[in-house]
Amino acid sequence: MPVKRIIEDPGCQQLVGYRTEIDARTGACRVSLELAPQHLNRNGLLHGGIVATLMDVVCGNTASQHFDALAHPPVVTVSLNLSYVTAARRGRVEATAKATGGGASLAYVAGELVDNGGHVLATASGVFKRIRG
Numbered sequence: 001m002p003v004k005r006i007i008e009d010p011g012c013q014q015l016v017g018y019r020t021e022i023d024a025r026t027g028a029c030r031v032s033l034e035l036a037p038q039h040l041n042r043n044g045l046l047h048g049g050i051v052a053t054l055m056d057v058v059c060g061n062t063a064s065q066h067f068d069a070l071a072h073p074p075v076v077t078v079s080l081n082l083s084y085v086t087a088a089r090r091g092r093v094e095a096t097a098k099a100t101g102g103g104a105s106l107a108y109v110a111g112e113l114v115d116n117g118g119h120v121l122a123t124a125s126g127v128f129k130r131i132r133g
Contacts (some may be wrong), residue, residue, distance in 0.1 A: 005059065007072075018054060020074075022063060026105040027065035031058040031095040033087065045087040046121070055111050055124040056080055056093035063107035063128035067097035077104070085123065091116040097124075105130050 007013075007020035018033040031054050033039065039045040056077055063075045097111035110123040 012053065013055075016050065017051060018057065019056045020057060022061060022065060024069070027062070029058050029061040029065060029097060032092060034092050035090050040089070042109045044089055046089070046093065047082060049086060051053040051084065051113060051122050052080070052082055054093070054113060055082060055097075055122060056126070059099045059111045059124055059126045060128055061097055062097040062109050062111070063102075063126075063130075066102060066107045066109070067130050074131040075107070075128040078129050079121075080124060080126040083123045085120050088115045088121055089117075093121060104130075 003024055003121050005024050007022060013020065016033070021030045021102045022028070033054060035046060039046060039050050058073050059080065060077060064072050067073050093113055093115055095111055095113045097108050097109050100110050101108045107128045108130060109126050112120060113122040114120055
């Protein structure tokens with residue numbers, strides 16, 4: 001079994017250009033994005049909607065791994081709370097998350113977005129529901 005699994009979803013991932021990688025051993029998910037002009041707002045800063053997208057993706061994939069690391073079941077976002085800490089203008093950003101609890105159908109996840117210098121750009125907490133059949 002490969003150590004890292006790359007998730008390649010059509011749609012939003014292709015439009016925005018982020019990369020989703022899952023460590024098959026630990027279930028840890030990482031979402032990264034090389035910032036380009038289309039990711040910035042009119043002030044030249046990383047757009048808050050892009051931040052929200054990255055955090056939703058990393059937290060959702062982490063929740064999925066929490067339920068079943070091999071099957072990677074689908075989930076939907078029940079709630080996602082963001083705190084914007086500081087802004088980025090260029091370089092690479094990376095989101096990571098950790099499941100903090102849950103049961104058979106709900107997972108609670110905390111996430112963080114950092115720049116290539118390790119500075120925290122945003123934090124998130126979310127609730128995700130497993131979708132069955």
